Amino acid sequence: MELHFDGLTLATRDRTRLIAPTTVTISPGVTALLGSNGAGKSTLLRAIVALHPLEAGTVRLGRYDHRRDHAEFLAHAVFMPQNFTAYPDLTAKEFLTYFLRLRGVSKVEANQRASYWLSAVGLEKATNQRTGVFSQGMLQRVGFAYAMQSEAALYVMDEPFAGVDPEGRAALTDLMFDVARDRVVLLSTHHIEEVTSRGAAVARIADGALSLETGHPA
Amino acid sequence: MTTTSALAPVVGTELRLRFRDASFPLLIAVVLSAAALLVPAPTASYATITVDGRRLLMSADASLTAAGVVLSILLLPLFALSFDVGHVRDGEHGLDRLHLTTPVRAGAIAAGRLGANLVAVLTVTVLSLLVISSTIYARSLGVPSTSAVSIFLLLVAPVAIAAVALGALLDRYVGLRTGLRTFVAFAVWFAAMLASALGGRDLFGVSYLRQVIVPGGRPGSLAVGAISARGLASMPWTDTPLTPDLVWSRTLLAAMLTMLLVLLSITIRFRLGIAERSAAGLDASLVADRAPVKARHVRTSVVTSGRATLPLTIYVVVSRWLVRSRLSVALILITLSLAARSGAASSAAFAAALAIPAVIVSKTSRREAQVAAALESTTSALRRPTSTLSYCWMLALVALLPALPALVRTNAMQASTAVIGLLAATMWLTWAHRCALRPVLGTSTFAALWYLSVFNHPPASADVFGLWGANPQALVASALMAACAFALIVRYDRG
Numbered sequence: 001m002e003l004h005f006d007g008l009t010l011a012t013r014d015r016t017r018l019i020a021p022t023t024v025t026i027s028p029g030v031t032a033l034l035g036s037n038g039a040g041k042s043t044l045l046r047a048i049v050a051l052h053p054l055e056a057g058t059v060r061l062g063r064y065d066h067r068r069d070h071a072e073f074l075a076h077a078v079f080m081p082q083n084f085t086a087y088p089d090l091t092a093k094e095f096l097t098y099f100l101r102l103r104g105v106s107k108v109e110a111n112q113r114a115s116y117w118l119s120a121v122g123l124e125k126a127t128n129q130r131t132g133v134f135s136q137g138m139l140q141r142v143g144f145a146y147a148m149q150s151e152a153a154l155y156v157m158d159e160p161f162a163g164v165d166p167e168g169r170a171a172l173t174d175l176m177f178d179v180a181r182d183r184v185v186l187l188s189t190h191h192i193e194e195v196t197s198r199g200a201a202v203a204r205i206a207d208g209a210l211s212l213e214t215g216h217p218a
Numbered sequence: 219m220t221t222t223s224a225l226a227p228v229v230g231t232e233l234r235l236r237f238r239d240a241s242f243p244l245l246i247a248v249v250l251s252a253a254a255l256l257v258p259a260p261t262a263s264y265a266t267i268t269v270d271g272r273r274l275l276m277s278a279d280a281s282l283t284a285a286g287v288v289l290s291i292l293l294l295p296l297f298a299l300s301f302d303v304g305h306v307r308d309g310e311h312g313l314d315r316l317h318l319t320t321p322v323r324a325g326a327i328a329a330g331r332l333g334a335n336l337v338a339v340l341t342v343t344v345l346s347l348l349v350i351s352s353t354i355y356a357r358s359l360g361v362p363s364t365s366a367v368s369i370f371l372l373l374v375a376p377v378a379i380a381a382v383a384l385g386a387l388l389d390r391y392v393g394l395r396t397g398l399r400t401f402v403a404f405a406v407w408f409a410a411m412l413a414s415a416l417g418g419r420d421l422f423g424v425s426y427l428r429q430v431i432v433p434g435g436r437p438g439s440l441a442v443g444a445i446s447a448r449g450l451a452s453m454p455w456t457d458t459p460l461t462p463d464l465v466w467s468r469t470l471l472a473a474m475l476t477m478l479l480v481l482l483s484i485t486i487r488f489r490l491g492i493a494e495r496s497a498a499g500l501d502a503s504l505v506a507d508r509a510p511v512k513a514r515h516v517r518t519s520v521v522t523s524g525r526a527t528l529p530l531t532i533y534v535v536v537s538r539w540l541v542r543s544r545l546s547v548a549l550i551l552i553t554l555s556l557a558a559r560s561g562a563a564s565s566a567a568f569a570a571a572l573a574i575p576a577v578i579v580s581k582t583s584r585r586e587a588q589v590a591a592a593l594e595s596t597t598s599a600l601r602r603p604t605s606t607l608s609y610c611w612m613l614a615l616v617a618l619l620p621a622l623p624a625l626v627r628t629n630a631m632q633a634s635t636a637v638i639g640l641l642a643a644t645m646w647l648t649w650a651h652r653c654a655l656r657p658v659l660g661t662s663t664f665a666a667l668w669y670l671s672v673f674n675h676p677p678a679s680a681d682v683f684g685l686w687g688a689n690p691q692a693l694v695a696s697a698l699m700a701a702c703a704f705a706l707i708v709r710y711d712r713g
Contacts, residue, residue, distance in 0.1 A: 049319045075321040085312040089238040090231070101227035102320045146316075 084143025088132025228330025297381030302389030567624030635684030
């Protein structure tokens with residue numbers, strides 16, 4: 001599935017224009033979203049999953065419009081917010097299992113997937129620890145597992161590597177590129193070289209316009 | 219994702235969160251302790267129900283019924299302030315963003331959480347029933363009959379359901395405003411009690427009590443609560459019939475309240491951004507707050523560190539409190555001055571003074587933790603013996619000052635009880651708000667204790683705020699309460 005913005009126009013809640021009407025299609029693969037502070041990167045990512053209203057235009061994932069087909073859109077998309085947090089009284093596995101089950105995954109499969117992804121992000125020893133004792137770096141890894149385990153068609157990730165050590169970042173980047181072979185991963189990150197050197201496309205917000213600078217091969 | 223398939227994980231996770239939350243065992247302990255006290259011994263210095271100024275000599279069934287009515291009255295505000303639908307909690311943890319980006323409908327999450335809350339309150343209700351029945355048995359009154367158990371459940375269950383609904387509404391529509399939340403909960407409680415007392419819509423089963431205590435006639439004066447029973451005459455009460463009218467009215471009430479819960483789960487819409495607004499508010503206030511604090515320390519940099527800076531610290535902290543809670547504190551001070559001018563009893567002044575720490579803590583503690591951290595880096599005075607204890611003592615001092623005229627009018631024992639009780643209340647509120655981050659639990663338990671002490675003429679051993687005269691038992695109870703709160707704070711401060 002492709003992510004398509006048609007005439008997308010974005011403004012802050014006090015109506016300051018962030019992105020002028022834009023039509024862009026993002027193909028499967030990793031796309032890094034760039035822009036200066038306050039350009040609207042996080043707002044755009046939140047708008048894609050309908051956490052922020054669009055001023056105009058539409059966002060579609062394949063045939064699903066994010067407002068008209070809200071539930072179907074969200075069933076195929078996952079959002080990892082900035083500074084990921086979890087219920088401090090739940091273990092990492094319980095937390096991941098809960099959100100998988102909210103997506104309709106059976107209890108047994110949810111347990112298996114949560115265990116697999118916690119190991120994949122390097123938290124196998126912390127699987128049954130409550131997240132209240134986790135560092136922010138560990139929480140980011142839980143967030144990464146949260147996104148990856150959903151097996152969605154679209155991954156919207158806001159600063160997924162913030163607070164993660166360099167080795168961990170490299171491992172998570174590998175996982176992300178593995179997953180992104182046939183899926184859309186749109187992320188904002190300060191570690192831009194680490195993803196562009198692996199062939200990520202670049203979408204840039206500059207001067208109130210969103211443009212796709214380099215795209216994945218069609 | 220259907221609504222029904224989302225219910226199981228939501229209910230399961232919510233119950234898990236409830237049972238792991240430190241405040242839930244505390245709530246159970248409070249309720250069960252209260253439940254045990256609802257069956258006073260025939261020679262006890264207090265009664266839970268009096269009729270025309272007479273205490274009741276009850277059978278096992280009557281004791282259970284009486285306990286049911288009193289428990290239901292106590293539980294409404296306590297449950298309403300303890301059980302929410304996770305709106306504020308999710309916002310504070312930033313998890314609203316995750317829930318709102320899952321395909322599951324908000325109604326399913328609300329329904330699951332309301333269902334989990336129902337399971338939790340009914341569990342507490344059943345545990346209370348067991349404690350009360352055991353206490354009745356221990357008092358050699360025998361074992362309550364099945365019909366008495368049914369009456370108990372018919373009396374308490376609708377109130378528990380109403381409390382869950384009220385808690386959900388408060389969480390969704392009042393949110394982070396702890397003081398307002400407590401006020402609304404107690405206002406609803408008061409209105410419900412008034413309606414019961416006036417014989418209107420009866421949520422608590424008081425009308426049933428009226429019918430069965432004096433068959434064929436209405437008792438002139440029915441008092442329910444914690445009532446001093448020294449020197450009271452007594453009258454027997456043994457008959458508690460399970461009338462069709464009671465079954466029908468209470469079942470109908472429970473069904474209507476359950477429908478209200480269903481309606482709430484359909485209509486409640488979770489809102490994004492409570493955490494963002496809260497965080498933004500905190501940041502802004504911190505920026506605004508830090509400036510004068512730093513400026514004052516720069517201006518007084520000639521003052522050396524250590525105890526020499528204590529007066530300055532006290533000045534800074536106390537002035538912040540008074541600025542933030544000026545309106546509420548002003549109202550309390552006006553009450554105090556009116557009490558002093560009219561020569562009212564010292565208990566009125568003590569009762570009003572007790573409200574000061576509750577108001578200040580609820581208005582300032584969310585920001586206070588950050589400001590205190592900033593202050594502690596500039597002065598070591600707050601650290602002796604622990605920063606939170608110093609905070610409590612300052613707060614108790616602020617509350618005591620306006621009550622001083624009343625204190626000097628009373629005798630030493632009552633004054634000591636009042637001072638220690640106020641310090642205990644201050645420490646409890648501070649611990650709940652600043653340390654355990656359970657503001658609703660702290661305020662609601664304090665408010666319940668305050669209400670019972672001020673309006674119910676409790677027995678001497680329960681008069682922990684010294685409102686009803688000098689008594690060594692009250693002094694000991696007050697000191698015990700202060701010791702417990704002290705231990706909680708020291709344990710927290712020492713990690």
